[in-house]
Amino acid sequence: MTADWQRIERLIGADNLDRLAKSHVGIIGLGSGGGFVAQSLAMSGIGHFTLIDPDILDEGNIVRHIADSRDVGRPKVEAVADLIRHRNNQAEVITIADKFESHLDALDGLDMVIVGVDNEPTKFAINEALLSRNIPAIYAGVYERGVGGDVVIIRPYDGPCYACWAQALRDEIAISEGQGGELDYGMIGESGTLEAEPGLWLHVLKVATIQADIVLNELLQGSPISEPLPGNTIIIANSSLEILEGYTNPPHSTLWVTIERDPECLVCGLKQQQASISLDELVSKDNGG
Numbered sequence: 001m002t003a004d005w006q007r008i009e010r011l012i013g014a015d016n017l018d019r020l021a022k023s024h025v026g027i028i029g030l031g032s033g034g035g036f037v038a039q040s041l042a043m044s045g046i047g048h049f050t051l052i053d054p055d056i057l058d059e060g061n062i063v064r065h066i067a068d069s070r071d072v073g074r075p076k077v078e079a080v081a082d083l084i085r086h087r088n089n090q091a092e093v094i095t096i097a098d099k100f101e102s103h104l105d106a107l108d109g110l111d112m113v114i115v116g117v118d119n120e121p122t123k124f125a126i127n128e129a130l131l132s133r134n135i136p137a138i139y140a141g142v143y144e145r146g147v148g149g150d151v152v153i154i155r156p157y158d159g160p161c162y163a164c165w166a167q168a169l170r171d172e173i174a175i176s177e178g179q180g181g182e183l184d185y186g187m188i189g190e191s192g193t194l195e196a197e198p199g200l201w202l203h204v205l206k207v208a209t210i211q212a213d214i215v216l217n218e219l220l221q222g223s224p225i226s227e228p229l230p231g232n233t234i235i236i237a238n239s240s241l242e243i244l245e246g247y248t249n250p251p252h253s254t255l256w257v258t259i260e261r262d263p264e265c266l267v268c269g270l271k272q273q274q275a276s277i278s279l280d281e282l283v284s285k286d287n288g289g
């Protein structure tokens, strides 16, 4: 049976649905967040997927994953690919059950990458691979015990890269829990994992839902249904969370912030500097200065 897109078409328009059907997104990390984003994007009309994750679905995953006990023992990418095809049998899905570092060519030509890994060193490696290919990315992170999370849009050399974004967010925004002292959001453990004890599926999902929606908004930029966003980062409070010092976000609320690029960033700083110098020179010539 061919998927019937009439209702989605009425909502977003035939042109936009066509744009999504032609879009090719990469999803790195098909855990609870990434798997849900993949399925949601398939249900929104995106037509081409490259799924990358070396992990096998095990019994411990299934209380926090869109795939269930029927898929235990299979690579997560294969389980999620089937879920995509069940929703949209016209979707083309490439699966890579391996580390992304061994398949960098698979990133070439992607329209956007969704990052669903919780390992900071891996995110930094993804950041460098995507910058060099000029591919935008949407990263999500879930805070300890799922009290909240954040989603950031990284547009290569237009705003921060993931490296300077992560540095700035940890330094400048005090994130602490309503009740018990500082939440060590910025403290990356020795294994490089952001979430030692990740939250409940539904708390992860709230972050992942926003991540998926932002992907659609970015892919449809320039169309009337794509909204300019008030910042490059949205912080989501599942429970009471002091995100900005002195203000506690109530449960189920969000806060948009803009994290600036670090001109000194070792990853994106130099190239951006060169680009902006030549632009500045042009502008000053135009102004006769």
Ligand SMILES: [Zn+2]
Residues within 6 Å of the ligand: 160, 161, 162, 163, 164, 165, 261, 262, 265, 266, 267, 268, 269
């Ligand atoms: Zn940077």
